[in-house]
Amino acid sequence: MRRELAAAVLGREVGTPGPDPANGDPLIAVSGEIRDVSPHLILVETIDGREERLVIAPWATAWHGVDMPPADLPVGSQVIMKTLHEGRVVERLWAGITRATGTILSVTGRRDLVVELDCGPHRGRRQVTIPYRATGRLRVRHPLLEPGFLFDAIGLREESGTTILLPATSQPGYPARAVPSPPPAFGGVQSRVSGSAVWSDAFDEEERGAAYPMVERSDVRCSHSEVSCVGLPYLAMGSLLSVHNVCTDRMTNVPITACGCVAGRFCDRCVECDTGSRGRIVELSPAAFVELGGELINGCFNARVGLG
Amino acid sequence: MDVSTPEWDWGELVLASQMPILIMLLLLGAAAKLATVRSDAEPGALARLGPAVLMPGRLRVPALVCCAVVEVVLAGGLLLTTAQPFRWMTVIFFALSTYVLVELRRRRPDAGCGCFGEVSSAPVGLRSIGRTVVLTGMALMSVWAPVPGWTVFAEPTWLVAAGIVVLAVLSPELEEAINRVRYRAPCEQRPSSESASLAKLRASGPWREHAGQLLSAEPADSWRELCWRFFAFENHDKDHVVFAVYLSGMRPAVRVAVVSRESMPEYTTV
Structure with missing residues (x-):
């Protein structure tokens, strides 16, 4: 609505959401719940209740906590897939993946750490667990596991909660409230x-x-x-x-x-x-x-x- | 400029001459500090400013406010009275400032002096320190001035101008201010208020042409994209009347379009 009105008043084109045609063969993301999986085929139920049967490419890889062959993915888990050829051929699968991004509110636990995060005013709070085997890997890139600092990690959504496995970034060294100001702009306008x-x-x-x-x-x-x-x-x-x-x-x-x-x-x-x-x-x-x-x-x- | 004012002799004139500068600078400093505190939505910004950085985090705002209050009191005392305590306190204030700046330069070479709040964000240099030394000297001169500050305001001399020139040379803030005007952020990145744009819209020609047809004088929706702010209204035919106001300039460009409801896709709220 805003887009059409703005385009009308400024006399410009109304842009259309979606991939640029110059990209070549578009990638399409398909997500759903795994109903059945074999080395060459996967059957998923999408959010609107449709069943989709997709071909798994021979070079396809999957992730469910660790890299694994697609056929080993557990039935019943949520999966997001990168597909080629109009959404028929699966190239990469991620099952149960989740990402915890926010400000650390508290860190408790001795071996396994439980981190409570403030994920922003629109997303509320979230509690994630870092199992002992992942703490070393996480602490290398998140040295300041203290309240007030930022946290960004990737993990697995499980029935018991979210388990963090990998850092998603190197933690910024400043508290979340002290974001550096942008460099001074020198008048020139950049469109990108x-x-x-x-x-x-x-x-x-x-x-x-x-x-x-x-x-x-x-x-x-x-x-x-x-x-x-x-x-x-x-x-x-x-x-x-x-x-x-x-x-x-x-x-x-x-x-x-x-x-x-x-x-x-x-x-x-x-x-x-x-x-x-x-x-x-x-x-x-x-x-x-x-x-x-x-x-x-x-x-x-x-x-x-x-x-x- | 009248050097031979009968009631004053030359020496007294010189002694009193710098009081207007001191008063003005104290008031300016206080105003700038308070403005910095008020605008400080992101508390991290204070971490780069002035003697406050030598304080623990939670005391930074009170320290800046306290400094500003002292400056206002001193300026008032100098302006209205000849009381010696105010004058000696001014000397002590600037002497202390000199010490604090030297200390700041030694302990936090990255921090700005914060003398004029957020404008003084350049690291403390010899010029800033030189300026407080000069100001201490001026305050010391004023101790023996026979008149309160307002009389010198009433009869300024060329010595005031000379004092201003000396301080301007010693002020890194002036260059900063000039640079800010020369290299202002492009309007895409500058914050702008919705009410100011609405006021400019209502003073424009396209508004006068279409105002009579609108259902309500308050916009149904308004949003900002890059340098344009859009205001969407409905007219009596239930069509959309949308105005675009440019965000730069005193009399900005205003464009208008009437879009019929049928030509719009299905409405989705954002």
Whole structure:
């Protein structure tokens, strides 16, 4: 609605959400619950109750806590798949994957650690467990497991709760409330801003949307937005954001559907294909992230964003 | 400029001449500090400013406010009275500031002096320290001035101008201010208030043309994209009237379009 009105008054084209046709064969993310899996075929039930039968490519790999052959994935777990050829051939599968991003509220436990996170004003609180075998790996990149500091890790959703297995980034060294200010802008207007794009599972399953830090506080009714260590331009809820994955050279338009108030506090770099510019500029829904060629386990890709 | 004012002799004139500068600087310093405290939505920003960084985190705001209050009191005393305690306290204030700046430069070379709040964010240099030394000297001169500050305001001399020039040379903030004006952030990145844009819209020609057809004077929706702020209204035919106001300039460009309801896709709230 806002897009059409803005296009009408400024006399510009109304952008359309979805991948850029120049990408070539589009990647399509399919998610659902595994009903049956064999080395060559997988049967999933999607959120709207449809059953989908997909071919597993011979080179396909899967992740469920560790890398494994697709046929070993447990039946009944939630899976998100990267597919080729109009959604018929599966290339990569992630089962039960989840990501915990937020500010640490408390850390308890001696061997296994229980971390309580504040995931931002729109996402509430969340409790995650770091099993003893993962603490070493996590602490290397999260040395400050203390209240007030940021936390970002990838884990497995299980019946007993969320188990954290991998760090998703190197923890920023400042407290969550003390985000560095952006470098001074020198008047010149850049239509594209570089930084890292991440994913979050706080979106709906089939949603292709983005959370963007620089939306006005009055627009999202939240005092935590408009914070970023990158000089980002202001956009609104409903604006179309064109996201370019520099690593895979894929581009897509996604609407801004949420406030990126947590993403804006991370001033980290992504080292997916090259050392990127610092600062998280956009947080994508898992489906949008996968369709841009992102690898959920790595947690980020180097991106350029602009108004779509 | 009248050097031969009958009631004053030359020496007294010189002694009193710098009081306006002291008073103005004290008031400016207080105002800037209070503005910095008020605008400090992100408490991290204070961590880079002034002697407050030598304090523990929770005392930083009270320290800045306390400093500002002392400055206001001193400025008032200098302006209205000839009382010696105010004048000696001003000397002590600037002498202490000099000491604090030297200490700050030694212990936190990255922190700005914070003398004028957030504008003084450049690291403390010899110029900032030189400025407080000069100010201490000026305050010391004023101790023996025979008149309260307001009389010098009434009859300024060229010595005031000379004092201002000396301080301007010693002020890194001036360069900072010039740079900020020259290299202002592009309007895409500058915060802007919705009410100011609405006021500009209501003063514009396109608004006067369409205002009569609108159902309500308050926008049904408003949002901002880059340098434009959009206001959407409904008119009596239930069509959308959308205005776009540019966010830069005193009399910004305003565009308008009337979009019929039928041409719109199905409404989805955002």
